[in-house]
Amino acid sequence: MNVHGSTAGSARATGALDEPDFVALRPATGAPHRLRLYCMPPAGMSAPYFQTFVPHLPTAVAVHALQLPGRGRATGTPVHTDPHRLGQLLAARIRRDDDGHPYAVFGHSVGALVAQETVRCLTRQGHRPPTLLALSAMAAPHHPDFTAKAPDVLLGGRTEIEKLFGRLPHGPGGDPRGLINAWLPMLADLLLALQFPPHQGPPLDTQLALYGGEDDPVISPESLAGWNDLSSQPATPRLFPGAHTYPLDNVEALAARLTADLATSLRGWVCPDDGPGSSAGECPVGALRNGVRS
Structure with missing residues (x-):
């Protein structure tokens, strides 16, 4: 089952509870920092969804996970259902974080839609794109599978939703308010997904990575590959058992694949003058592969 609850003791968020923000699951801590990775969780989930990935990613990667209102410490606050507004808010947050180092964006399920919209907003705002946009277990909004199957999931009730996300929580002690608080973020995120507009404008010019489950009941490899229509750097979908x-059953394998794709995306990247890098100024790709400086 997906991860619920408050963030780990080492995690910290900086914004108000009623605003989307990023929780630092592994903060940037000076010299070891090479790249900032922004992670967008699936429907109804919060930042701790990615906590299990942190130990399997190189220490050079500062991991920041999205915390949306209505869940975790922010249970009961109004949820977001406007994808463009959410993308604008997250793009502005990433711009405030920018320290000149490379960054990447990873989203799973509905989080993939949020990730793509955030990067699109960053591009529209004239900000440099991420070195890598990694999208997992979601069809592109323009793909026929997305428009055909998403309404069935939303309108099919608990049975259809649990086919995707596993067994949903019951309200503690049968408390109706507890059940509403548990379900509301899930339903809000599915509504958010239904409102994502098709991509407009030129293709995104950033390295793309596509991941999926071999037995996903809704997202086929073909629909996952539909994201290539929106990118100038297409990718072959990588499938994992499940x-x-x-992701929850393949944490180590997925983290290894993501690490390899991050390393590839950094080839040719030149670090800031005051940042870590080689004598030639290039960021050490090998440091991401094995956790030591090359």
């Missing part, structure tokens, strides 16, 4: 929730 269904829609495959």
Whole structure:
């Protein structure tokens, strides 16, 4: 089952509870920092969804996970259902974080839609794109599978939703308010997904990575590959054992694949003058592969 609850003791968020923000699951801590990775969780989930990935990613990667209102410490606050507004807010947050180092964006399920919209907003705002946009277990908004299957999931009730996300929580002690608080973020994120507009404008010019589950009941490899229509750097989908929730069963394998794709995306990247890098100014790609400086 997906991860619920408050963030770990080492995690910290900086914004108000009623605003989307990023929780630092592994903060940037000076010299070891090479790259900032922004992670967008699936429907109904919060930042701790990615906590299990942190130990399997190189220490050079500062991991920041999205915390949306209505869940975790912010249970009961109004949820977001406007994808463009959410993308604008997250793009502005990433711009405030920018310290000149490379950054990447990873999203799973509905989080993939949020990730793509955030990068699109960053591009529209004239900000430099991420070195890598990694999208997992979601069809592109323009793909026929997305428009055909998403309404069925939303309108099919608990049975259809649990096919995707696993067993949903019951309200503690049968408390109706607890059940509403548990379900509301899930339903809000599915509504958010239904409102994502098709991509407009030129293709995104950033390295793309596509991941999925071999037995996903909704997202086929073909629909996952539909993201290539929106990118000038297409990618072949990488499939892992499991269904829609495959990341929780393949943490180490997915982290290894993501690390390799991050390293590839950094080839040719020149670090800031005051940042870590080689004598030639190039960021050490090998440091991401094995956790030591090359």
